Structures are given as structure tokens and as C-alpha cells.
Amino acid sequence: MHFFVLTKTTLLFFILFLFVSxxxxxxxxxxxxxxxxxxxxxxxxxxxxxxxLIIKNPTDRKLTIKSLIASENxxxxxxxxxxxxxxxxxxxxxxxxxxxxxxxxxxxxSDAIIFELVSALEGGKQTTEKAAFYRQRNExxxxxxxxxxxxxxxxxxxxxSSISLFVENTGYGSRSMQLQFESDFAGLKVMPRQVLxxxxxxxxxxIELKLSMRQQNMYFPNYNIQVKAIDLKNNKIVNVNNVKxxxxxxxxxxxxxxxxxxxxxxxxxxxxxxxxxxxxxxxKANSELKLGNEIRSTFNTAIDYYNNDNTFSVYSTYLDLExxxxxxxxxxxxxxxxxYSVFGRGAKVVGNLGSNRNIExxxxxxxxxxxxxxxxxxxxxxxxxTKYSFxxxxxxxxxxxxxxxxxxxxxxxSHITHFSSAFQVAKNHSFRVxxxxxxxxxxVNNTKQDGFMSSINxxxxxxxxxxxxxxxxxxxxxxxxxxxxxxxxxxxxxxxTDSQRLFLQYQNSQSKPEYLYNQFVPDYTGQGFVNSYSFxxxxxxxxxxxxxxxxxxxxxxxxxxxxxxINNYMNEGLLSYRFRADMGxxxxxxxxxxxxxxxxxxxxxxxxxxxSFKTMLSYSFKNFSMNGTxxxxxxxxxxxxxFSETTKNFINYNVYSSYNFKAxxxxxxxxxxxxxxxxELYNNINQNVNANLEYRIAQSWAGxxxxxxxxxxxxxxxxxxxxxxxxKIGIKKYFSNGDSGAxxxxxxxxxxxxxxxxxxxxxxxxxxNEIVKLDTYIAKTDKNGKVSFKNVPNGSYKLRVNESIxxxxxxxxxxxxxxxxxxxxxxxxxxxxxxxxxxxxxxYDDLESDVRGIVVYAEDEQGQKAYTAVDQNNEFEFFLKNxxxxxxIENNTYEYVKSSQIIQLDNADYSExxxxxxxxxxxxxxxxxx
Numbered sequence: 015m016h017f018f019v020l021t022k023t024t025l026l027f028f029i030l031f032l033f034v035s036x037x038x039x040x041x042x043x044x045x046x047x048x049x050x051x052x053x054x055x056x057x058x059x060x061x062x063x064x065x066x067l068i069i070k071n072p073t074d075r076k077l078t079i080k081s082l083i084a085s086e087n088x089x090x091x092x093x094x095x096x097x098x099x100x101x102x103x104x105x106x107x108x109x110x111x112x113x114x115x116x117x118x119x120x121x122x123x124s125d126a127i128i129f130e131l132v133s134a135l136e137g138g139k140q141t142t143e144k145a146a147f148y149r150q151r152n153e154x155x156x157x158x159x160x161x162x163x164x165x166x167x168x169x170x171x172x173x174x175s176s177i178s179l180f181v182e183n184t185g186y187g188s189r190s191m192q193l194q195f196e197s198d199f200a201g202l203k204v205m206p207r208q209v210l211x212x213x214x215x216x217x218x219x220x221i222e223l224k225l226s227m228r229q230q231n232m233y234f235p236n237y238n239i240q241v242k243a244i245d246l247k248n249n250k251i252v253n254v255n256n257v258k259x260x261x262x263x264x265x266x267x268x269x270x271x272x273x274x275x276x277x278x279x280x281x282x283x284x285x286x287x288x289x290x291x292x293x294x295x296x297x298k299a300n301s302e303l304k305l306g307n308e309i310r311s312t313f314n315t316a317i318d319y320y321n322n323d324n325t326f327s328v329y330s331t332y333l334d335l336e337x338x339x340x341x342x343x344x345x346x347x348x349x350x351x352x353x354y355s356v357f358g359r360g361a362k363v364v365g366n367l368g369s370n371r372n373i374e375x376x377x378x379x380x381x382x383x384x385x386x387x388x389x390x391x392x393x394x395x396x397x398x399x400t401k402y403s404f405x406x407x408x409x410x411x412x413x414x415x416x417x418x419x420x421x422x423x424x425x426x427x428s429h430i431t432h433f434s435s436a437f438q439v440a441k442n443h444s445f446r447v448x449x450x451x452x453x454x455x456x457x458v459n460n461t462k463q464d465g466f467m468s469s470i471n472x473x474x475x476x477x478x479x480x481x482x483x484x485x486x487x488x489x490x491x492x493x494x495x496x497x498x499x500x501x502x503x504x505x506x507x508x509x510x511t512d513s514q515r516l517f518l519q520y521q522n523s524q525s526k527p528e529y530l531y532n533q534f535v536p537d538y539t540g541q542g543f544v545n546s547y548s549f550x551x552x553x554x555x556x557x558x559x560x561x562x563x564x565x566x567x568x569x570x571x572x573x574x575x576x577x578x579x580i581n582n583y584m585n586e587g588l589l590s591y592r593f594r595a596d597m598g599x600x601x602x603x604x605x606x607x608x609x610x611x612x613x614x615x616x617x618x619x620x621x622x623x624x625x626s627f628k629t630m631l632s633y634s635f636k637n638f639s640m641n642g643t644x645x646x647x648x649x650x651x652x653x654x655x656x657f658s659e660t661t662k663n664f665i666n667y668n669v670y671s672s673y674n675f676k677a678x679x680x681x682x683x684x685x686x687x688x689x690x691x692x693x694e695l696y697n698n699i700n701q702n703v704n705a706n707l708e709y710r711i712a713q714s715w716a717g718x719x720x721x722x723x724x725x726x727x728x729x730x731x732x733x734x735x736x737x738x739x740x741x742k743i744g745i746k747k748y749f750s751n752g753d754s755g756a757x758x759x760x761x762x763x764x765x766x767x768x769x770x771x772x773x774x775x776x777x778x779x780x781x782x783n784e785i786v787k788l789d790t791y792i793a794k795t796d797k798n799g800k801v802s803f804k805n806v807p808n809g810s811y812k813l814r815v816n817e818s819i820x821x822x823x824x825x826x827x828x829x830x831x832x833x834x835x836x837x838x839x840x841x842x843x844x845x846x847x848x849x850x851x852x853x854x855x856x857x858y859d860d861l862e863s864d865v866r867g868i869v870v871y872a873e874d875e876q877g878q879k880a881y882t883a884v885d886q887n888n889e890f891e892f893f894l895k896n897x898x899x900x901x902x903i904e905n906n907t908y909e910y911v912k913s914s915q916i917i918q919l920d921n922a923d924y925s926e927x928x929x930x931x932x933x934x935x936x937x938x939x940x941x942x943x944x
Contacts (some may be wrong), residue, residue: 019773050067051065056151063113069109082109125396127149167920181211195777210246240254282747309335311335339366344360347359352432358379360675370411376398399416416431452492453493539772570594592612603635613627628645646665700725702723703724809830903926
């Protein structure tokens, strides 16, 4: 009996809980119903939308409405609901609400738009009810990371080089991002290894990385730095990019591939020559095939033939077979997420276990060349590794890995086990944990050592607060990528408004690695020597304010930073008091970013003080970009080696520009770049010019040319001065996929469909420079309105065009791709009309008027009407077809000087801003004279 009563009680509470949880979108108090007609609305920037509030009185008493207001002052409200006074028994009211999806509206933190109703039934008490509808943003929530310059160099003669990266939030919501940097070669040291970035909507920030060479590697002189962006809110990897870094050398120069990311299904043969007489012939090829039974294959190769020596090298060569998430790769292998640098030649197998689980195993010889008789190969490391991954990003996920590396050259065996996982505890509390253990031993002197690492990252975010905490520690003899590092990064952010944010950050980073081969390394005579010792640390405290206003982003930040660097060549400390300001904006195709930092510093060892300044300007317009930096006096601790109290003040600067171009209906594509680097501190100047050109001889054949010229001059008397050049010339063959129709080419041509018949008629213009998206793939039409998407797999795709300028797609956006196709697509081109209301005031009238929400109509010759509303800036706009329109206002609140205007539209936006002047009605200012 007790069990039966308990069961009924539990069921009753469960039903009550479901009832209560459903009352947010539609609230009922004393049988009064108050809700929005549409629960969820998809919004697009610059577009207006409306919804209806429903108030029902099913009772037998009169309902009196006291107030009907928005819960907060939402940006973008064009027309507020008209408040009814009374609702009769059994009656209802339907009131109109209109919004415009402005930038500020899209940046709102919450998707819920809430209105409050205060009412009272006759003879009853006053009640407050809420109704909400939900915004669904029609946008790409991407975060992109890319280098500021197309080419990034390391000068091995300097203690440290630097590269600059942009991290950009393309969405409207604020994001907390953790950036992780990992080199594909352990000899390249990257600092910092992790950076936390808080981005407001549409904000872009500049990140600077410090690079230094720990050891040289003659077989792999160029590197890739993998940049992984992790959204701390859901621990999801939102972007992975590889930044190519080249090492400056007087004997090795590397030619840039003009389209690294898109070189698929091609063959090319080129002749290359350098100014020192060294020349070689290069062959490259890539092919993607479908072999049947859902097996997809990729083959890639690169071969250099050295003409004078009759020798060759084979590298960047692999065969990849994939089926249903499982894959096999033979040849050049790259592994990631092992907390260890993994690259070389060998085999890698990935098995898909289903339910978001997979297992990976690889075995490699750490040599970049597959085969070479150009030079004698040194003994290289042998690596075997395995990794198990599980879970989804939005749920509990992680991986565990094991790796063994045998290095015969250094006589060291290394073992490393690593675990990482991400999960959420309650709402808005996200964690990411890592743990690792390692063991290494040297057969030279039987030295053994164990190491470990641990990391815990925490992220919390609500309407006003951002809390981020990154904490990791790795012992000095830990084998992994963070060997000898200690990093604390704490951030507290508070949002004053949707466009203003305060922040306070603390950073404590230290690096003190120890290596077994540093303790005892035999040289070529068999004798041993002890290698170098290094320690580096940074303490920093930063505060500031971020302001995001329309297309502008500002950051103002005072900072205190203490650096310390100890090694065999220097023992120095630097204490700096800094003030940094960042500004970024974009309008149309122009993008500008400006950074300036003033520092007052003192050297701890040399005991002198100085002021310094560093600034960077970046500008881009369409395919042209230019950036430059200028530095006055030391900015970091590394410059102190060449600077002293008696040294005169110095200036370093560099300017770099590049231009990507297309001509002759895309038959010619290429880029030009040039730069100059002047250093008064190091007494040198370096100039560089390069160009890459590709000319389409036929549909699948192209000629190629590349040239590079550089000039270096030391400004010290009787010192080095030199110049060099390099060029290549060749031919390239593009070929279609031999995959039985698995990948296709989709050619589209867009035109202005004036008569809306879907046919390109005579006199209808082609739509040039339109942004077109095929799902996530993006392109821009040429002057003939054409765009081509290549290597498109079978499937259904959504076609979108840039509607912000009034273009409308006149067909179903869904395209089913099962073969190559050529389509002509008509677009309805609307014309933009802008207008403004301006008040004509009497003398001494200082009372402001509110015309927000007043409806403006546009009536065509057939009597069909379109309408919009005046926004909070007293402005309105229409997108209208060709024809004659009467733009008018029917509103009795004010008296209008001219309430109607006639305009003519013909394939162009209306050039003038329509002005409607109004005056207050029934208001007379009386002035008493004395």
C-alpha cells in the first residue's frame, strides 16, 4: 500500500515537473494565455523579421492590461507592440513586433527574446507573465587562424625569430579559444606552446610566436607548425591549420608551392636553378581514385633529380587507402596527438571501431626521404606508436596513446604514454585533463630517467563572467613536447555591456628542459662533451578593456612583464611596464589592423633603463595585402645581447606586401610579393622579391614559372654583401578522377533574371563578383558570372549566394550532385533604397521625439505594397525590384512636410537618401517677453 501511494506521488510530481518546465515559452496565470505565435525564427544579418504576441482571455471576467514591454532593451527593435487596454471575456488580442537583425542583435548572448505582460482580471490581483521566442542565427560560427605573411622565415643566426598569426572569430557570439602550437620537428622550439584568446563577435586578434632552433636537421630544413584551435565552451576543435616556416640558409632555398592546399589530381615537371649554379629537375604528382567497394585511394609523390650529379631523392610520397573510416597509409607518415614529434617513412593503420571509437597504429623510420642517393643517410630514429580515441566532442571524449622511439645516433630509447580527455560538469563548466608518463635511457653510460606531465584546463562562462584557467606541468626530463615546462594562465573577464568587456590575466611560464644527450655526447673523434643548459621564464600581469562597436574592435591594456633567460651565452633579465593598444576594422573589402605597444624597461644585469615602442600595421583589400612593423629599442630580452646603455637608440622595421591575381578569364593566375627588412640593431638590410605564375595552355594543361631574388647587405664596414636568385619553369597536367564518377565538377553561371523566367535572355546581365557557397565550400564569380567547384563528391548540397546586397536565389537551393554538371542560375536583383526621418523643431523645443517603429510603405504601379520600419537611428531601407514606386508614411503621430515621394528604379540602388521631415503636432512654444 505504501509503495502504491509512493508511486502515485512520484508520478504526480513528475507530471507537475513537466508542466512547470513548459511554462517559459507560454505562461498561464489564472487561465490567461500569453505566448508568441512563432517559437523559433531564423535570422540573417541586415534582414527584418516579425512575430506576433498572442494574449487570450478565456475567463468570464474582463482583463485589464497594465503594461506590455520587452524584458530588456533589445537592439534591433523596429516596432514595439501596441498595448491593448482591455480584453473582453473570451476574447484575444494579437499584437505585432518587428525587428531588424542588426550586428548588435546578432551579438546578443542569449537566443531567447522575452517580453513581459503585466495584467489584472476584474476583481483580481495584478500578475506578471512572460513569453519568449528564440533566435536562430543563419551564420558560420567559424574561428580561423592564419599567418599575417604568406612566407615565414627562421634566421638560425639569431637567438630567436618570430612569426605573427591572426585568430579571427567570424561569428557574432563571443568565444574563448585555446590555441595549441606543435612543430613537426622536435628541434624547433615554439614559445608559447599554448595561448588563451577571448574573442568578441567579429573580432580579430594578433598572436606572436617565438621560434628558436634547438638543433639543426639537414634532411628536413623546413617545418610546419600545426595550430589547433579548441573552443573551451564545448572542448571542440574548431580549426586546425598548418603554418609553413622556412629556414634561411646560404646553401638551401625552398620554392613556395602556389597552391599547397588545392594541388590534387595533377602532374608537374619543372626545371629549377639557383644563382650558385646548382640545378635540379623536379617531378610532382597527386591522384585520388575510387577503387570500388567504397575504397578511396590517394597517391602523392615528389622526386628531385640532381642534373650534375646524376642522383635523385624521393620524398612526400605515400599511398593512402580509406574505407568507412578505416585507412592504411604507406610511405611518408605524419602522426599527431601523441605529445611527441612523429614524422618519417613507414606505415600507419587506422581502424574504425564504430560508436565514435577508433584505434591507430604506426611504425616509422624518422627520415624525410623515402629514398635518396644524393647524400649518405645518417642513422635515424625508429618509432612505433598506437592510439585509442573515443567519444564525441559534446560528450565525454578522450584518447590514450603509447609510443616507443629508438634513436641509434644518440643511443637513447624513449617510452611515452599520454592520456587526454574533455568533459563537462553541470552547465557552462568545461574541463580538459591530460596526463603523461615517460622513461628514457642511454646505452652510452646506462643513464636512465623518468618523467611525467599533468594538465588541467577549466572554462566557465555565463552572461557576464568568463573564467579560464590553463595549468600544466612537465618535469625537466619528460620526453613529450612540453619537456621541462611549467605554465599557469588565469583569465577573468567581465562584460559591462554586449560591446564592452574588462579582463585581468596572469601568466607564469617557465621552460627548463634537460636531455640525456646533453649530458654526454660523443663527437666524431669519439671523445665526449657536455652540451648546453637553458632556462627561460615569463611572468606577466595584464588588465584592460575590449570594445566591440559595429565593425570596430579596440583593446587597451596596461601590462607588467618580467622575462629571464639563462644559457651558455647569456644570463639576463628584463622587467617591463607596457601599455598596448589594438585597433581593427573592416568595411566592404578593406581590412585594417593596427597594434602599438610602449614599454619602459630595465635590465636586471646591466642595470640600465630605457623606453621602447613597437607597432604593426596590416592592411588588405581583396587580393592585395600589406603589413609592416617598426621597433624602437629592445622589445624582448633577446635584443639585450646587442644593446647596452652606451649604445645609441635604434630602429628596426620591415615592410611586406603581396598580391594574388587572376587575368584573361582565369587563364593566368599567380602572386607577386616583395619585402624589405632593415635592422639598425643588427646592422643589416635584407630585400626580397618573388613571383609565381601559372598559365592555362588548355583546359587541363598549364605552364608554370617561379622566380625569387634576394639581396643581403651588412652595414658594418668591410663586411658581407651578397645576392642570389632562383627560378623554375615547367609544365603541369590536371586530370580528372578515375573514380567511376565519385567526384565531379559543378560549373555554375549566375545572371540577373529580370523577367524571372529562369532563362538567360538577351539583355540580362551576368552577376560578377558574387560570393557563392556550396555547403561549406566558398567561391566568387568571375566577370562572366561563372564559378566552378571541383572534386565534388556525390551528395546533396545547399547553394547560397550573398544576399546582403539584395540578390535573391530564384530556385530551390538544394542541388543533387551525381555527375558533373553545368547550370545557369537566375538571381533576382533587388535595388536598395535608403531613407531617413528628420525632425523640424520649433525654437526652444528641446524635447526629443521617438520615431522608431514608424511604418514606411513602398507601393508599385500595380498597387502592391511592401513595408519596413524606422530603426533606432531614425533610418529605414527597402530592397525593391525595378519599377516606379511611391514611398510614403501613414502615421498621425506627427505632421509631415511631405509624406510621399516617387522614385524610379532600374538595375541600380537608389543614389539618394530619401528624407522625410516631420514636426510635433499640437505643440506650441510660448515665449514670454520682458
